[in-house]
Amino acid sequence: MSTDLKNVEYGMEKIFAEAEDFLPLNGTDYVELYVGNAKQSAHFYKTAFGFQSLAYSGLETGIKDRTSYVLQQGKIRLVLTTPLVPDSPIYEHIKKHGDGVKVVALWVDDATKAFEETTKRGAKPFMEPTKEEDENGYVVRSGIHTYGETVHIFVERSNYNGVFLPGFKKWESHYNPEPVGLKYIDHMVGNVDWGEMNKWVDFYAKVMGFAQLVSFDDKDISTEYTALMSKVMTNGNGRIKFPINEPAEGKKKSQIEEYIDFYKGPGVQHIAVATDNIIETVTAMRDRGVEFLYVPDNYYDDILDRVGEIDEDLEPLKKLGILIDRDDEGYLLQLFSKPVVDRPTMFFEIIQRKGAKSFGKGNFKALFEAIEREQENRGTL
Numbered sequence: 001m002s003t004d005l006k007n008v009e010y011g012m013e014k015i016f017a018e019a020e021d022f023l024p025l026n027g028t029d030y031v032e033l034y035v036g037n038a039k040q041s042a043h044f045y046k047t048a049f050g051f052q053s054l055a056y057s058g059l060e061t062g063i064k065d066r067t068s069y070v071l072q073q074g075k076i077r078l079v080l081t082t083p084l085v086p087d088s089p090i091y092e093h094i095k096k097h098g099d100g101v102k103v104v105a106l107w108v109d110d111a112t113k114a115f116e117e118t119t120k121r122g123a124k125p126f127m128e129p130t131k132e133e134d135e136n137g138y139v140v141r142s143g144i145h146t147y148g149e150t151v152h153i154f155v156e157r158s159n160y161n162g163v164f165l166p167g168f169k170k171w172e173s174h175y176n177p178e179p180v181g182l183k184y185i186d187h188m189v190g191n192v193d194w195g196e197m198n199k200w201v202d203f204y205a206k207v208m209g210f211a212q213l214v215s216f217d218d219k220d221i222s223t224e225y226t227a228l229m230s231k232v233m234t235n236g237n238g239r240i241k242f243p244i245n246e247p248a249e250g251k252k253k254s255q256i257e258e259y260i261d262f263y264k265g266p267g268v269q270h271i272a273v274a275t276d277n278i279i280e281t282v283t284a285m286r287d288r289g290v291e292f293l294y295v296p297d298n299y300y301d302d303i304l305d306r307v308g309e310i311d312e313d314l315e316p317l318k319k320l321g322i323l324i325d326r327d328d329e330g331y332l333l334q335l336f337s338k339p340v341v342d343r344p345t346m347f348f349e350i351i352q353r354k355g356a357k358s359f360g361k362g363n364f365k366a367l368f369e370a371i372e373r374e375q376e377n378r379g380t381l
């Protein structure tokens with residue numbers, strides 16, 4: 001079933017009709033992280049997350065100033081890039097932010113038009129439309145800035161048959177841990193500064209033609225200490241969903257503020273990846289060393305009263321700490337990793353949707369209390 005049909009089936013056509021079509025997006029193309037040591041990060045994402053070796057660029061492919069490893073699982077492509085020379089904007093990025101997401105690349109049919117339409121509407125250019133080619137054909141890429149130092153790159157690849165992009169070769173490795181069942185990126189969340197959520201909501205609406213999907217205010221998502229506001233922006237076919245968070249006043253420091261303090265500005269907070277079997281996926285990831293947030297056991301005491309009947313046995317969900325939430329259209333299962341870097345910044349969410357189109361609002365309180373326990377341990381509350 002296509003995404004479009006699903007949206008009609010679930011009665012969301014109104015929302016998507018509001019999204020403009022001047023920027024048709026086929027999906028997420030890749031996510032690029034700037035990291036201090038791409039070789040070791042690649043090993044981590046293969047071992048712990050089950051990503052597969054896909055492509056490589058560096059000295060051996062004639063690139064002198066940086067090395068990139070491309071990993072794939074399902075439709076998800078991660079690019080891990082590290083600089084080879086000290087005088088590099090990539091180093092400046094890492095020095096300021098630590099390891100983090102630099103590029104959220106979007107797959108388009110026409111990267112030149114995507115650049116023109118978005119810059120015409122006020123986007124700050126990052127990369128003029130650029131044709132790159134090799135013996136496998138050509139791609140056109142262009143790019144614009146979004147929040148913080150994060151950028152969107154538009155990738156037009158219909159005339160390219162190579163393994164990833166020109167300049168990359170196939171990455172052959174004898175070390176290929178099994179995938180853990182990650183299928184695609186469900187959503188990617190941006191943390192922005194105090195009072196800036198609506199500015200970036202407007203950016204995605206006006207510059208990129210997105211529509212707002214769900215909204216909730218800080219009264220919905222606050223605990224004794226933490227508070228935040230969040231709005232979800234989606235493109236016209238619903239394949240791209242970007243929740244935007246800003247910190248709100250609480251008794252102590254909001255987790256969003258903690259992120260911004262350590263990332264030194266706005267950036268990607270979490271990448272939510274979908275699975276068809278969260279119990280198997282999380283079991284495998286835990287066995288391979290991924291650390292997840294835990295909610296107290298009493299979270300499960302009255303859970304079925306709150307979310308109703310579910311297909312899964314409760315016991316394995318409880319054992320793994322998997323959270324459950326329900327909306328009008330179904331339910332979802334989700335679990336959040338601890339930060340995957342040393343600064344308390346970026347983390348992953350594992351999500352399995354069973355009809356629900358929302359983002360687990362019912363879990364935020366339990367989740368934030370779990371995060372606050374971590375903040376307490378870090379002394380950053």
Ligand code: FE2
Pocket residue numbers: 187189270272349359
């Ligand atoms: Fe999420």
